[in-house]
Amino acid sequence: MSKKTIKNIFEEKINKDEIYNYVLCQTLENKTKKITKFIWVPICATCFVFMLFAFHQQTYQNVSFNVYAYTDQSMKKQKIEDNIKFQLTKYNQAMSSVPGFPIYFEKDSNIDYLDIEMTHGEILNWNQDNGVVDKLGSYYKLFENKTLYFEVKNNTEIIIRGKKKGKEVIKKRIIISSKDYQYYGELK
Amino acid sequence: MVNQDDLKRFDELYDNSYRDISKYVVCHCSYIEDVKDILQNIYLDVLKNISQIDNEAYIMAIAKNKVKDYYRFHYKKRIKLLFEKEDKDIIADIPSDIDIERSFSVHYDVEIVWKYLKTKKVIISQIFYLYYYLGLSLQEISNELNISESNVKNHLYRTLKELKAYLESENQ
Numbered sequence: 001m002s003k004k005t006i007k008n009i010f011e012e013k014i015n016k017d018e019i020y021n022y023v024l025c026q027t028l029e030n031k032t033k034k035i036t037k038f039i040w041v042p043i044c045a046t047c048f049v050f051m052l053f054a055f056h057q058q059t060y061q062n063v064s065f066n067v068y069a070y071t072d073q074s075m076k077k078q079k080i081e082d083n084i085k086f087q088l089t090k091y092n093q094a095m096s097s098v099p100g101f102p103i104y105f106e107k108d109s110n111i112d113y114l115d116i117e118m119t120h121g122e123i124l125n126w127n128q129d130n131g132v133v134d135k136l137g138s139y140y141k142l143f144e145n146k147t148l149y150f151e152v153k154n155n156t157e158i159i160i161r162g163k164k165k166g167k168e169v170i171k172k173r174i175i176i177s178s179k180d181y182q183y184y185g186e187l188k
Numbered sequence: 189m190v191n192q193d194d195l196k197r198f199d200e201l202y203d204n205s206y207r208d209i210s211k212y213v214v215c216h217c218s219y220i221e222d223v224k225d226i227l228q229n230i231y232l233d234v235l236k237n238i239s240q241i242d243n244e245a246y247i248m249a250i251a252k253n254k255v256k257d258y259y260r261f262h263y264k265k266r267i268k269l270l271f272e273k274e275d276k277d278i279i280a281d282i283p284s285d286i287d288i289e290r291s292f293s294v295h296y297d298v299e300i301v302w303k304y305l306k307t308k309k310v311i312i313s314q315i316f317y318l319y320y321y322l323g324l325s326l327q328e329i330s331n332e333l334n335i336s337e338s339n340v341k342n343h344l345y346r347t348l349k350e351l352k353a354y355l356e357s358e359n360q
Contacts, residue, residue, distance in 0.1 A: 009298050009305075010321035014224050016206055023231045024195075 063111050063169045065162050067187055068104035077104050077147075080174075080187045088152070088176070088183040099124045099133045100149035101183065103174070105142055107162060111169065114142040115161040121176075124149040154178045158185075194238045202231060205244040209251050211322055215332050216255050220313035221306055230254045300358055304351060312347050315340055 068077035070089050080086055088101040100122075107114055116123060116139070123136040126149050133149075140148065150158060154177060162170035174185045213226050230251050234241060241247065305313045311333065318324045318332060319340075330337040 006301070006316060006320040009301050010317055012298055013221075013302050014210065014227070014317075014321075016210075019224065019227050019231060020202060022228050023235055026228075026232055027235050 063108060063162055063164065065105060065107040065111060065114060065160065065170065065172075067160070067172070067174065068106065069185065070102055077102075080185070082172075082187050085184050085186045088185050099126050100151045102147045102149050103158070104145070104147040105160070106145045107142075110164060111162040112143075112164050112166075115159075115163055115168075116140045116142055116148065117159040117161070118150065119155075119157045119159075120153045121156040121158075122151045124151065152176045152183055194235075198235050198238050201234065201238075201241065201244065201247060205247045207322060208244065209247060211318065211324075211332065212248065212251050213255060214314050214317045217314075218259060218310055219306070220310060220317070222258065223317075226251075226254055226258050229258065297355075297358075300355065301351065304354055308347065311335075312343060315343050316347070319344060 067080045069080050069086055070077050078086075105114055105116070118138045122138060123140045125134040125136055125140075126132075127134075136148075142148065150156070156176035158174040158176070160172050160174070161168045173188050175188060177184050177186075209230060210223070210227060213223050213230070214220070217223050217226060230247070233250050233254065234247055305316065314333060315329055318329045319326070324332070326337045326340045329340045333340070
């Protein structure tokens with residue numbers, strides 16, 4: 001066994017070039033890890049926020065409520081579609097005690113209540129059994145499907161917010177306009 | 189952050205210091221298979237602090253700390269005594285003028301020899317490394333390891349003899 005052959009053993013097992021390459025690779029890897037860590041933290045944070053937002057949106061994606069108004073003299077209410085103007089009618093003109101224009105609100109089970117807010121007008125509640133009319137002011141929380149009555153003017157706006165666990169999950173507006181002594185509404 | 193200038197500086201320091209550093213590590217390790225790990229740790233530290241290092245003496249200081257740290261944290265045995273009692277008896281019988289180079293000519297396998305060396309006391313691997321790899325003389329080896337020259341020679345001779353027998357038995 002010559003000197004050279006035993007030398008080869010150590011050259012192979014404690015290889016100078018191998019050690020050198022290892023040191024370089026580790027250093028570059030650590031540098032990459034530091035940079036990627038630096039990049040990953042904001043990326044993960046952004047993704048997390050986005051997921052929360054998407055989850056929130058998805059949770060309340062299917063919430064809705066419907067608005068019905070009486071568009072003619074019949075007592076039949078009709079569902080109001082978005083962005084379509086409808087004529088507001090007091091469904092029974094003969095009954096002078098009808099306090100205002102009736103609008104029926106119907107919410108689905110995903111909504112806890114409807115926040116109804118009115119500008120330039122007043123919300124009324126009419127008990128048809130005893131004829132008592134309650135003035136509710138310009139703001140009312142509606143917990144069940146019900147008809148409310150509205151005293152409106154030309155520039156009245158009725159804002160309806162669907163709330164779930166105290167948070168707004170859907171919002172719509174009814175914009176009231178008048179022409180030739182007729183009142184019209186548009187659901188947006 | 190390591191830039192091109194730092195890498196160039198590192199290359200230079202690595203080439204210039206490797207022989208001395210590897211010699212130091214081999215002479216102060218407890219197991220020959222630890223040498224590679226320790227050297228890697230040393231030079232990783234060197235590259236990390238390359239901007240502060242301006243000579244090889246600094247690297248030697250790192251090497252000393254790394255050897256200590258390695259055995260402290262890995263709970264490995266510290267450097268043992270170089271000789272046990274029975275070694276001295278055997279050494280006395282081996283002629284001092286024996287020619288190590290001519291004595292053996294055996295087919296070998298790197299893995300088998302390495303495996304064999306790992307089973308021996310660390311001083312054997314140290315002597316082998318210093319003699320065969322770094323090409324130190326017996327006198328230089330005795331100075332490095334703080335043992336007599338005759339002991340170095342005797343260790344070499346005895347191990348080569350045993351290795352020969354071992355390889356012959358492996359080849360059968």
